[in-house]
């Protein structure tokens with residue numbers, strides 16, 4: 119630590135599947151991180167990558183720490199040591215980390231640099247979500263938020279709703295939430311509520327998101343109440359287990375678009391089904407992040423970088439195709455969007471397993 123004392127931190131990396139390609143998944147820094155949480159996140163990544171049909175398996179990891187209480191230098195040392203411990207495990211052909219809660223492009227840059235130092239040459243493709251100058255991709259920072267907007271656009275078409283009259287509440291104002299808010303505000307949605315872990319803002323007439331960004335100190339009302347506030351689309355984009363049996367029956371939104379991983383409990387899911395809420399499940403809704411991470415990995419390996427418009431067009435195509443496939447499955451098999459998404463994803467992984475000859 120900066121004061122010369124020594125502290126020990128516990129970190130994890132879980133690889134759930136490498137059947138369809140190298141393991142891929144986020145790195146989370148959180149005081150509450152558990153191995154079980156990393157296991158769940160790793161398996162969601164397997165299904166998410168299969169659902170959007172990109173050639174990755176699933177992984178997840180992180181370190182139990184509180185970044186709010188650490189200096190930048192301490193975070194750098196922690197990140198470099200975590201990476202060094204995982205040298206045998208990581209690699210462009212093995213396991214490719216990316217950003218998640220409390221990790222950003224600076225942390226991804228340190229991972230890239232530490233890995234490269236150990237293997238004695240620059241390996242940009244070992245991690246995604248890097249700064250543009252170090253092999254990052256245009257459009258990666260806002261990719262998850264952009265993906266959320268694209269699937270909301272598609273849902274509105276299905277439900278014959280009008281974007282101009284659609285009010286959106288977003289829980290969480292980090293990478294995913296703030297980018298979704300900014301992009302959706304610009305596209306003509308009315309963002310009526312946003313929140314962070316310390317508080318929230320609600321204005322039934324809409325919030326000027328561009329003015330809000332840069333003034334994070336202005337948020338001051340209750341955050342929990344926002345989940346049940348009056349709106350048409352609710353986007354949980356913070357942490358797990360926010361929509362539960364305690365609040366699901368009071369939700370007013372017609373559409374639940376899951377930006378976070380696992381924001382809805384199984385009990386709440388049943389309640390939402392009874393209320394006929396249109397759910398865009400996490401493995402579909404927030405898959406824009408890993409999709410552009412895949413584009414970043416491809417560009418790094420090609421050594422040829424795409425224009426932002428090209429990245430966004432490809433993302434648009436992937437999200438719309440996956441959305442249509444999930445809806446088609448849901449109709450054909452008469453199941454919820456969530457079950458349909460899992461059927462598609464599990465089916466793809468199982469098919470790959472059979473083709474690879476696991477059961478031969």
Ligand code: NAD
Pocket residue numbers: 217218219220221262289290291292293294295313314315316341355356357358377378379404405407408
């Ligand atoms: P982040 O650290 O950038 O932001 C998290 C935000 O959530 C912060 O604004 C924090 O204040 C807020 N928050 C935490 N607890 C809250 C609470 N109880 N109520 C309201 N706000 C709360 O993290 P992120 O990268 O934006 O990730 C958010 C979620 O999206 C996570 O579930 C993550 O797994 C998922 N996700 C992220 C990506 C990505 O590309 N970063 C991709 C797919 C899914």
